[in-house]
Amino acid sequence: MQTMIQKITLFLAFVLLHNHVVFASDPDPVLDYCVAIKESATSNPSCKNSSAVTVEDFIFSGIKTPGNYRQTGFASVAVNSNVFPGLNTLGMSFVRADFDVDGINVPHFHPRATETAFVLEGRIYSGFIDTSNRIFAKVIEKGEVMVFPRGVVHFQMNVGDKPATILGSFDSQNPGLQRLPTAIFGSGIKEELLEKVFGLSTKDIAKLRKRFAPH
Ligand SMILES: *[C@@H]1O[C@H](CO)[C@@H](O)[C@H](O)[C@H]1NC(C)=O
Numbered sequence: 001m002q003t004m005i006q007k008i009t010l011f012l013a014f015v016l017l018h019n020h021v022v023f024a025s026d027p028d029p030v031l032d033y034c035v036a037i038k039e040s041a042t043s044n045p046s047c048k049n050s051s052a053v054t055v056e057d058f059i060f061s062g063i064k065t066p067g068n069y070r071q072t073g074f075a076s077v078a079v080n081s082n083v084f085p086g087l088n089t090l091g092m093s094f095v096r097a098d099f100d101v102d103g104i105n106v107p108h109f110h111p112r113a114t115e116t117a118f119v120l121e122g123r124i125y126s127g128f129i130d131t132s133n134r135i136f137a138k139v140i141e142k143g144e145v146m147v148f149p150r151g152v153v154h155f156q157m158n159v160g161d162k163p164a165t166i167l168g169s170f171d172s173q174n175p176g177l178q179r180l181p182t183a184i185f186g187s188g189i190k191e192e193l194l195e196k197v198f199g200l201s202t203k204d205i206a207k208l209r210k211r212f213a214p215h
Pocket residue numbers: 049050051052
């Protein structure tokens with residue numbers, strides 16, 4: 001028979017393990033802030049000397065205007081800890097995304113964050129696919145928010161007759177971004193494998209590779 005101590009130990013071990021799995025997220029900060037030293041672009045940057053920290057370290061001005069538009073009629077500016085060192089250790093980040101009429105944000109995912117996307121302007125067909133390949137998609141309007149759970153594939157398309165803008169928040173200082181078309185066709189996977197996966201000719205694959213080459 002288990003002693004009480006053994007039972008408690010088992011219970012604690014279970015709770016710790018469970019918490020570790022379920023509540024995986026950026027680590028909790030141990031300081032009020034740790035403005036990353038830009039020059040040290042490592043995964044664990046050091047903090048700027050706090051006597052040198054100013055209000056400017058906590059302000060990012062790079063999303064007053066859209067980013068550079070891609071061929072898909074989509075422009076985004078990720079406001080993560082790489083471009084905004086004041087976010088370092090704080091467990092959050094942000095994005096501004098703009099769509100031309102008919103513009104699309106190709107299917108992609110963020111490995112380290114859930115995203116809430118707020119429609120600032122426009123009408124956006126917006127959705128995600130869960131790991132059972134079930135789709136949840138609908139046109140959302142100005143003022144609405146959609147959530148994309150961490151790590152699931154999601155996508156957006158401007159279906160309004162004007163340009164559209166969304167603002168997204170992430171529960172990680174560095175959510176990561178992987179676009180499926182580029183991952184598959186722009187990464188140098190052997191042509192033969194892609195031909196077999198998609199049942200396409202060498203010519204078709206070459207075309208797709210050209211189209212989705214990273215830039
Ligand atoms: C931080 O800056 C202050 C003021 O310039 C200086 O006295 C101190 O030594 C610095 N601390 C570190 C760890 O460099």
